[in-house]
Amino acid sequence: MNWTSGQPLRALTKPAITKDQLRLYASASGDTNPIHLDEAFAREAGFPSVIVHGMLSMAFLADHLQYNFPPSEYHVVKLRSRFRKVTFPGDVLSCEGRVKKAESGSLHVALLTRNQRGEITTEGEAEIKKIS
Amino acid sequence: MLQKSFEEAPIVFRADPLTRNQIEKFAQATCSEHYADSPLTLPTILRAAEFKWLERLKIDMRELLHTDQEYEFVDGLREGDVPVVYTRITERRERRGMTFVVLESEVRCDERVAVVARSSFVIRSSSEGPSA
Numbered sequence: 286m287n288w289t290s291g292q293p294l295r296a297l298t299k300p301a302i303t304k305d306q307l308r309l310y311a312s313a314s315g316d317t318n319p320i321h322l323d324e325a326f327a328r329e330a331g332f333p334s335v336i337v338h339g340m341l342s343m344a345f346l347a348d349h350l351q352y353n354f355p356p357s358e359y360h361v362v363k364l365r366s367r368f369r370k371v372t373f374p375g376d377v378l379s380c381e382g383r384v385k386k387a388e389s390g391s392l393h394v395a396l397l398t399r400n401q402r403g404e405i406t407t408e409g410e411a412e413i414k415k416i417s
Numbered sequence: 418m419l420q421k422s423f424e425e426a427p428i429v430f431r432a433d434p435l436t437r438n439q440i441e442k443f444a445q446a447t448c449s450e451h452y453a454d455s456p457l458t459l460p461t462i463l464r465a466a467e468f469k470w471l472e473r474l475k476i477d478m479r480e481l482l483h484t485d486q487e488y489e490f491v492d493g494l495r496e497g498d499v500p501v502v503y504t505r506i507t508e509r510r511e512r513r514g515m516t517f518v519v520l521e522s523e524v525r526c527d528e529r530v531a532v533v534a535r536s537s538f539v540i541r542s543s544s545e546g547p548s549a
Binding site for chain 2: 351
């Protein structure tokens with residue numbers, strides 16, 4: 286596929302995030318910060334409930350990137366995320382993106398996650414290269 | 418409150434060899450389906466040295482927000498790799514009663530650089546509510 290500047294990526298919606306998923310993610314990643322696992326701790330920190338690991342949203346963006354740019358054809362050089370809005374269990378994140386710049390086998394891509402209320406929760410950018 | 422003094426030397430984390438089980442567990446937790454050797458954000462499981470920095474700096478986890486994350490994929494991670502992670506503080510500044518910290522980690526496998534990670538955090542003043 287020949288990507289061009291401005292071209293949108295195929296969107297990808299992930300299943301609703303559950304507290305079980307946060308426990309699984311904490312176990313798999315080693316990020317056991319109680320703000321993601323302990324309701325009382327999260328409330329003390331000023332949140333209405335536990336919050337989703339920002340890095341879980343970034344993992345969604347990474348999967349979305351490779352859904353559009355398969356690793357057999359593209360090498361991801363750089364991936365960056367900015368966590369804009371807190372995500373809570375029950376939220377459904379959809380990943381969107383577009384090609385910002387395409388030139389000689391190198392692509393710069395803008396990415397984002399949006400929750401079910403239409404709010405942007407994570408913004409990202411990636412630099413990828415076509416494998417020759 | 419962040420302590421005034423901190424060491425410039427990196428904290429080093431020597432991980433066990435990456436296993437297929439670790440990779441698959443991480444992929445399941447993050448709903449990752451489109452990766453090759455491992456999900457792009459797998460280096461998340463190697464953040465032990467970051468957490469040691471946060472502990473050393475005596476940061477209250479209720480005040481900590483992870484705001485940005487960046488990865489540079491030099492050679493990626495795969496099953497059987499034995500990662501050694503060198504994590505340094507590359508930035509620390511105060512602004513509007515909040516502290517901004519950047520930790521940079523170099524993940525090496527058999528002396529080759531596999532991934533470079535930069536994690537940015539904001540430590541909120543305990544008198545302020547959540548910023549997101």
